[in-house]
Amino acid sequence: MAANWKMHKTAAETKEFFNSFLPGAAGEKNADIVIFPSFLSLPEAGKAVEGSEVAVGAQNMYFETSGAFTGEVSAEMIAETGAGYVLIGHSERRHIFGENGELLGVKVAKALDSGLVPVYCVGETLEERESGEAWAVVARHLAEAPALADPEQAPRVIVAYEPVWAIGTGKTATAADAQKMCAFIRAELTEKTNAATAERVRILYGGSVKPENTAEIMAEKDINGVLVGGAGLKPDSFLEIIRKGAEADGSL
Ligand code: PGA
Numbered sequence: 001m002a003a004n005w006k007m008h009k010t011a012a013e014t015k016e017f018f019n020s021f022l023p024g025a026a027g028e029k030n031a032d033i034v035i036f037p038s039f040l041s042l043p044e045a046g047k048a049v050e051g052s053e054v055a056v057g058a059q060n061m062y063f064e065t066s067g068a069f070t071g072e073v074s075a076e077m078i079a080e081t082g083a084g085y086v087l088i089g090h091s092e093r094r095h096i097f098g099e100n101g102e103l104l105g106v107k108v109a110k111a112l113d114s115g116l117v118p119v120y121c122v123g124e125t126l127e128e129r130e131s132g133e134a135w136a137v138v139a140r141h142l143a144e145a146p147a148l149a150d151p152e153q154a155p156r157v158i159v160a161y162e163p164v165w166a167i168g169t170g171k172t173a174t175a176a177d178a179q180k181m182c183a184f185i186r187a188e189l190t191e192k193t194n195a196a197t198a199e200r201v202r203i204l205y206g207g208s209v210k211p212e213n214t215a216e217i218m219a220e221k222d223i224n225g226v227l228v229g230g231a232g233l234k235p236d237s238f239l240e241i242i243r244k245g246a247e248a249d250g251s252l
Contacts, residue, residue, distance in 0.1 A: 003232025057085025166207025
């Protein structure tokens with residue numbers, strides 16, 4: 001159960017969030033919880049979750065360890081804050097910042113090398129869905145991360161299916177549509193590795209997830225979790241999503 005805070009919350013606001021979130025999260029033993037704050041709030045978040053079951057992650061990283069890469073942050077720097085996860089290829093990175101598939105594949109490999117769990121985001125735009133290209137686009141995104149074709153590495157990657165048209169729009173894919181694409185992702189991973197390996201890869205759905213639609217989405221067989229944006233900014237709504245998800249998880 002993952003919350004991507006995007007460019008929200010200062011370090012002080014991060015501290016405040018964890019003060020009210022952690023007591024509620026402590027009872028949720030059946031869920032792996034990870035929160036993705038901004039880089040500048042990561043050290044605060046890392047400190048806050050110490051000794052708890054909640055994990056934190058970065059929203060992006062660069063694939064080099066150090067060097068003349070102005071404005072970038074390395075996996076090593078991220079890991080030092082106590083973060084264990086990193087989002088790679090969120091649609092806002094792909095579409096606003098122009099990150100391409102080749103770069104993202106290298107980032108996934110570097111995250112794995114550095115001991116971070118990459119949450120690799122895939123998904124089609126509205127135009128691509130309407131022209132019937134959604135499947136081909138998602139297949140291409142999967143192919144661009146060679147780690148997903150390696151039976152050793154694939155289970156260490158989390159794949160998040162986020163149709164771009166459902167992100168921040170209030171328009172959720174129906175649970176059945178989300179399941180269809182997540183089953184397709186699992187089938188692609190089976191083809192690249194084998195059924196047992198593909199079964200171990202956790203697949204998340206993201207795009208306008210809220211407490212009211214979590215149970216329906218989480219009841220689907222190939223959806224192992226959710227990646228939440230807006231509804232993950234408030235402790236109460238994210239806790240409700242976690243509880244509803246744990247109750248409804250059809251993949252357990
Ligand atoms: P949203 O964002 O839940 O606000 O639609 C999801 C995401 O971008 O990961």
